[in-house]
Amino acid sequence: MAPLDSTRTINGKFGEIWMDGQWLSNFHTAEATADLQYEKIKRSGKRADGNKVVGIEYSGTISGYKITSDLARAVAQVTDDRKGAFVCELVMKLDDPEAYGYERVRLKGVQFTKIDIMKFEHGSMVEQEWPFVFDGVEWLDAITAE
Template sequence: MSLDSTKVISGSFGKCYHDGEWMTNITNVELTAEISKEEIKRAGTRTIGHKVTTITYSGTISGYKVTNTLAKKIAQVTNDSNKSFVTEIIANIDDPDAPEGKTKVRIKGVQFDSIPILGFEAGAIIEEEYPFTASGYEYL
């Protein structure tokens, strides 16, 4: 059986939502779970076993700079009297040619790692990257 190329999922049909609004400027979303393991010595063998001990979720959203709204929300952490900005992001892929690959995920407990304050290059469209950690996710 050969690969049906129309079934390959296109990222062009991905969307990112924050506070119920489609973030039309976001062109890339990534979430990864890093699994940490401890080595376990086992009697009677030279082979080391492994025990899962922790999972860390991290990711990035990136895209074109349109406003400072998200950066200002993240920046509230710089005021010692404000709480940290913790939020959720909903991301989905809905390629009409690949319905089996339809995916919608709620990314929970999102905390951003940096604040994109200012950056530009003459003659270039400004893009921003928002790395983050998260407390979990769920498929919707």
């Protein structure tokens, strides 16, 4: 195996977040994870139990600077009994000009789990954190060393 080429390590500064085709340029932090749930499986003739995936829980967070109230108002429609939940699609892109390429994933069925209705601190930039759950992921582009 060749030694690590440090210029190919990826800097998150070039990351992007897109919601339903619109670039959320004010957001600077993104995370999406899949928590796997296992059930223990007893195996005859073995001391060690096996494990079987029985569920997946997708969740994530985006955060950035508050620019408008648009996202909060859209997500808050879930609090109106006459309207449904706000569901969207997020595309996250991790890019760096010196990397071997870039990575993009599409998160499907995104629903935010917390709404910052009002939040500020005197003398500080207002930042928002938007945790969410989602129900599917599609890998659009992957980074490979070839």
